[in-house]
Amino acid sequence: CPYPARLRNVFSLYSFLLYFTEDGQKLQDVLYELTMETSVPIVFVQQKQIGDYDKTLKAHKEGKIQKLLETKGHDHVQDSYDYDLIVIGGGSGGLAASKEAAKYGKKVLVLDYVTPTPQGTRWGLGGTCVNVGCIPKKLMHQAALLGQALQDSRKFGWQFEEKVKHSWETMTEAVQNYIGSLNWGYRVSLREKKVTYENAFGEFVGPHTIKATNNKGKEKFYTAEKFLIATGERPRYLGVPGDKEYCISSDDLFSLPYCPGKTLVVGASYVALECAGFLAGLGLDVTVMVRSILLRGFDQEMANKIGEHMEEHGVKFIKEFVPTKVERIEEGTPGKLKVIAQSTDGREIIEGEYNTVLLAVGRDACTRTIGLDKVGVKINERSGKIPVSDEEQTNVPYIYAIGDVLEGKLELTPVAIQAGRLLARRLYAGATLKCDYVNVPTTVFTPLEYGACGFSEETALEKFGEENIEVYHSYFWPLEWTVPSRDNNKCYAKIICNIQDNERVIGFHVLGPNAGEVTQGFSAAIKCGLTKAQLDNTIGIHPVCAEVYLTAARASQYTQKLGSRPRRKNR
Numbered sequence: 001c002p003y004p005a006r007l008r009n010v011f012s013l014y015s016f017l018l019y020f021t022e023d024g025q026k027l028q029d030v031l032y033e034l035t036m037e038t039s040v041p042i043v044f045v046q047q048k049q050i051g052d053y054d055k056t057l058k059a060h061k062e063g064k065i066q067k068l069l070e071t072k073g074h075d076h077v078q079d080s081y082d083y084d085l086i087v088i089g090g091g092s093g094g095l096a097a098s099k100e101a102a103k104y105g106k107k108v109l110v111l112d113y114v115t116p117t118p119q120g121t122r123w124g125l126g127g128t129c130v131n132v133g134c135i136p137k138k139l140m141h142q143a144a145l146l147g148q149a150l151q152d153s154r155k156f157g158w159q160f161e162e163k164v165k166h167s168w169e170t171m172t173e174a175v176q177n178y179i180g181s182l183n184w185g186y187r188v189s190l191r192e193k194k195v196t197y198e199n200a201f202g203e204f205v206g207p208h209t210i211k212a213t214n215n216k217g218k219e220k221f222y223t224a225e226k227f228l229i230a231t232g233e234r235p236r237y238l239g240v241p242g243d244k245e246y247c248i249s250s251d252d253l254f255s256l257p258y259c260p261g262k263t264l265v266v267g268a269s270y271v272a273l274e275c276a277g278f279l280a281g282l283g284l285d286v287t288v289m290v291r292s293i294l295l296r297g298f299d300q301e302m303a304n305k306i307g308e309h310m311e312e313h314g315v316k317f318i319k320e321f322v323p324t325k326v327e328r329i330e331e332g333t334p335g336k337l338k339v340i341a342q343s344t345d346g347r348e349i350i351e352g353e354y355n356t357v358l359l360a361v362g363r364d365a366c367t368r369t370i371g372l373d374k375v376g377v378k379i380n381e382r383s384g385k386i387p388v389s390d391e392e393q394t395n396v397p398y399i400y401a402i403g404d405v406l407e408g409k410l411e412l413t414p415v416a417i418q419a420g421r422l423l424a425r426r427l428y429a430g431a432t433l434k435c436d437y438v439n440v441p442t443t444v445f446t447p448l449e450y451g452a453c454g455f456s457e458e459t460a461l462e463k464f465g466e467e468n469i470e471v472y473h474s475y476f477w478p479l480e481w482t483v484p485s486r487d488n489n490k491c492y493a494k495i496i497c498n499i500q501d502n503e504r505v506i507g508f509h510v511l512g513p514n515a516g517e518v519t520q521g522f523s524a525a526i527k528c529g530l531t532k533a534q535l536d537n538t539i540g541i542h543p544v545c546a547e548v549y550l551t552a553a554r555a556s557q558y559t560q561k562l563g564s565r566p567r568r569k570n571r
C-alpha cells in the first residue's frame, strides 16, 4: 500500500510502524470499530483522530494539523532536530527546494557559501546561474548582438557618423548592478517565505548533523531530519604550470574590471563557445583552442555549423591542441601571457601571446569537501558526482541531492529548479510527481544561437537504426537579415523522426536567431508527442523563422519547406 509511505513523506517527523500480521483482518475489524475508518493508515495527532490518507492530507493543506500541534505546544521536530530540512547550496536548485518546503510549513535552513576563485573573485546569493552563468552570459551575448544590430541598422537607414566603440567597463558595471539586485531579491524572498539563510560553508560532521563555517571562520552546528545537497559545480583547471596563477575562468570573466583584450579560450563546449562568441562580438581578437570536437554530446552537424559561422565572423580555432604551460610576460590589466601548447598527437609544440587566457575545460562537482564520507553518501569517485534514485534520494535515505551535482543528469538551471520543487512537494505535500529528465530543451547562446530538444542525429541513428529514422532539414534566411544582406542561408533547421512510431519527432534542432524562444515552444509539442503529420498540419506564422518547420507555411525565397534528406545508405 503506497499511502503510509506517502503520508510519511508529508509528515517527515513521524515514524510509522507497519505491522504485518497473519490475522490482519481481525486487526482491521477492531480498527474499524474504534475509528469507523475503512482504510489504513489512520492518523492521530495529539490523540485526536484525523482520519485516513485523504482526510489527513486535506487537514494538512488546511493547516489544521499544524494548528493542533501548535496549540498543544508540542512540536516533535523542535524536540529532536533544529530543522526539518537543511539545504546545502543556495543556487538554482537549493533556493527553489527550500522555498517550496517552507510553503508546507517546514522549518528550513539554507547554507550558501562561495569559495573565492584563485583570482579572488566572489559573489552573492543565488548560485552559478545568477552570478557567473546564464544571466551575465545572456546579457553579454545580447551586448554582442546589439553590435551586430548596429551594423545592420545602417542598411535600414540609420545614420551615425562617429565610429562605434564598446566599453567593457560600462557593460560589466551594468550587468553586475543587475546581478546585485537579484542577490538582494533572493534574500528578501527567503525572508518572506520564512526560510533561514546563512552565508556559511556546510559540511556534514555526523549523522543528521552539519557544521556551518562563516567567512570569519566561526563554526555553528545544526541538526536536521533531512538534508538536500545542491552545491553545484565549479570550473576545472588544467593542472599545468601557470593555470591557476594567470588564467581566468567563467567565474572571473563576468565581473572582470578591465577589458580582457586578445583572448585565448581553452575548451570547446557550451561555456567556451558562448564566451568566445560574445567576446568576438564585442570586437575582441579571440582564439579557441579545441582538444577534440566542438560541443561533445550535441548533434555534430549543428556543432560544426556553429564553428563555421564563428570562424566566418573572425573567431580563430586551433584544433587538436592543449596548453601545457602558461607564463606571464608582462604585468598589467590585462597583462600579457605566453601560452605553450602541444598537439594531441604529441608531435607539435606551438606558442602564442594573449592578454587573457580563459579556461572553459569543464566543471567539477562540489562534493569532495562537504563531509559526505562522514555520513556514508556515495559519490562516483572519478567524477565526484552523486548517483541518486529517480526520487533524487542518495544511498543515505535522509539525504537527497539535486542539480549539477547529480550523476548522469543535465546541468541546466530549469532542471535543478524543477527537481528541487518536485522533491519538496513529494517530501512534504504528499505529491508523487517525479522530475522528468527526458526531452529537456536547451540552447547554446553562440552568435548564431543553437536550440535543441531530444536526440541528436548520431544518438538517434545509434538507438533506432538508420532504416527507422527520417531526417527533414532546410537552410533558411531570416527576413531581418536580407536587407543588410548578411549570412545568407547560414541558418539551419532539422528534425529527426521515428518512422516506426508514426513519424514522431524525436529530435529538434535549430540554428538561427532567437533559437531558445523557438525551441521552447516546439519542446512543449514534443513533450505532447508531436508527429511530422501534425507539424505539416500546423499553419505557420508569417514571416518568422520558425515557420520553416511547418510545411503548411508559405515557402518563399528565405523560408523554404523542410525537405526530407535521403537516408545515408542512399546517399
Ligand SMILES: Cc1cc2nc3c(=O)[nH]c(=O)nc-3n(C[C@H](O)[C@H](O)[C@H](O)COP(=O)(O)OP(=O)(O)OC[C@H]3O[C@@H](n4cnc5c(N)ncnc54)[C@H](O)[C@@H]3O)c2cc1C
Pocket (backbone or CB within 6 Å): 088, 089, 090, 091, 092, 093, 094, 111, 112, 113, 114, 115, 126, 127, 128, 129, 130, 132, 133, 134, 135, 137, 200, 201, 202, 203, 230, 231, 232, 233, 250, 271, 366, 370, 402, 403, 404, 405, 411, 412, 413, 414, 416
Ligand atoms: C558560464 C555558464 C553559463 C551557463 N548558462 C546556462 C544557461 O544559459 N542556461 C541554463 O539553463 N544553464 C546554464 N548554466 C548552467 C547552470 O548555471 C547550472 O546548471 C545551475 O546553476 C545549477 O544549479 P545548482 O543549484 O545545481 O547549483 P548552483 O547554481 O551552482 O548553486 C550551488 C551553490 O552552492 C554553493 N555551495 C557549494 N558548496 C557549498 C557548501 N559546502 N556550503 C554552502 N554553499 C555551498 C555554491 O557557491 C553555489 O552558490 C550555465 C553555467 C555556466 C558555468
Ligand SMILES: NC(=O)c1ccc[n+]([C@@H]2O[C@H](COP(=O)([O-])OP(=O)(O)OC[C@H]3O[C@@H](n4cnc5c(N)ncnc54)[C@H](OP(=O)(O)O)[C@@H]3O)[C@@H](O)[C@H]2O)c1
Pocket (backbone or CB within 6 Å): 238, 266, 267, 268, 269, 270, 271, 272, 274, 290, 291, 292, 293, 295, 296, 321, 322, 323, 360, 361, 362, 363, 410, 411, 412, 442, 443, 444, 445
Ligand atoms: N546555454 C546553456 O544552457 C549552458 C551554458 C553553459 C554551460 N551550461 C551547462 O554547464 C555544463 C558544463 O559546461 P562546460 O562547457 O563547462 O563543460 P563540458 O560540457 O564538460 O565541456 C568541457 C570542454 O572542455 C574540453 N576539455 C576538457 N578537458 C580539457 C583539457 N585538459 N584541455 C583542453 N580541453 C579540455 C572538453 O573537450 P573534449 O570534448 O575533448 O573532452 C570540452 O570541450 C554543461 O554540460 C551545460 O549543461 C549550459
